[in-house]
Amino acid sequence: MKKVLLLGASGQIAPNIIPAMESHCDLTLADIKPYPDGRSIEHVDMRHYDQVRDAMRGMDAVMNFTVNRPDPILSFHVSTLGALHVMKAAAELGIKKVVHTGPQLVRSYYDQDFEITDVPRAPGTGYYGITKMLSYEICRTYARIYDIQTICFVFNGLGLEPNEPIKGEDFPPFRIFWKDLSHACCLALDIEAVPDNYQEFNMVSMTAHQKYTLEKAKRILGYEPAERWENYYKRDA
């Protein structure tokens, strides 16, 4: 079983996918704030290289779910500098697998378009977007130079999968459900290598709009949504 460090374990995403991943890998959880159910985790502050590196020691892979969205200083120090620390430590320790995460950075630009795969990022100057964009460039650079297989999952909405019909609503165009994301993370940990050592993947559970395609995630990772979740949004006709 792979030993995996999960940074940002107490954030808005990780606690929702950890239960489904624990049978797949040996997870070590780390964050600066307590885990929601009080479970013991390691304290790792992304701003401090020594803390990041020490937590990564002995790991086979690292998953970085950390982020600070609004703060003019912390956003740079957690999202950008923190990413540098992860990749630098991976290079130093010989860790060859990193799963990075962040926003898709461009979704609304393409609301009038279809069959959208990888499109140029357009983060703008907001702290969340720009600091994560910079983190992607850092990951891509370190991945190329140190042969660190880096999978970057990009999001534009996450949540609990539906379990009953939803009436009177269309589904969001770029949303992934926890069940699908935990599966994608397991695939990312298992895959031997990705082209150019670094790939970004749209994380989407529903594609019936024919907007954001999963072609790349299917082709490289073997990712497929667990169900055709669009069927929960059917109108009675």
Add this chain to the structure above:
Amino acid sequence: MNVLITGAESRLGQAIARELAPGNRLRLWGTGESELDENITYFKGDMRDPDIAWQAVQNMQAIIHTGEPPPNLPEDDLACEQKLLDLATRGTHVLFKAGIEAGIKRFVYGSTLQIFEAYPDDVYISEMWRPMPSTDKFQLTRYLGEMTAREFARDFPVAVTVLRLGKLIAEENASPKNSDLMWVDYRDAARAFRLSLNRDAQSELKWNKRFALHHICADIQNPKYLVGKISGFQLRGFQPQHNFEAIWRGGGA
């Protein structure tokens, strides 16, 4: 024009100040007063402090952010890297944001051509190629500063110009022993900054017209790094004057 020049203590900053001094009012950030000149004022402080950046941009009409690393960087390698990263990313963001809020319309950032060093020497590098920075702290952070600067042209009606500079050197100090395809003379680099201030693109509707990117190095025989060869990427009026003929005529590297 009232122009703020950052990194003014660097050799590049000094060359830009000399180039711009005639006919402009300059505010030099980072250097102490040297010669008494009524058109030059001096400024010091940490760019990452929004209050200081706000003071620096007052009454300015353009910002030249040289991207040059400051003096007195930490000796510790990690601390040095962390500071360079913070200056290039957050520092650039704080400075440009202050400039936007002060109504400045023209911004120029000094990046580096070294982000193409990884490519083999048998290709012609133009602005069309994808950067491949190394993890060298000076190179990678300079590139991240460029990416930070670019986003301001996307979001605001301002002209942002990025100059990817070759390796800076004075032609008279160049030696065939260490000839470099990426050389650019300080004076030519300074001229490129001056010409960039002429760009009047802030009213363009498309962000990629408000943003401009130029490679700046000497125009040598058989160049690897092309200057002004791609339509739409020429810096109007720029022609390098220092082209190291004495070096390259002898065979060079």
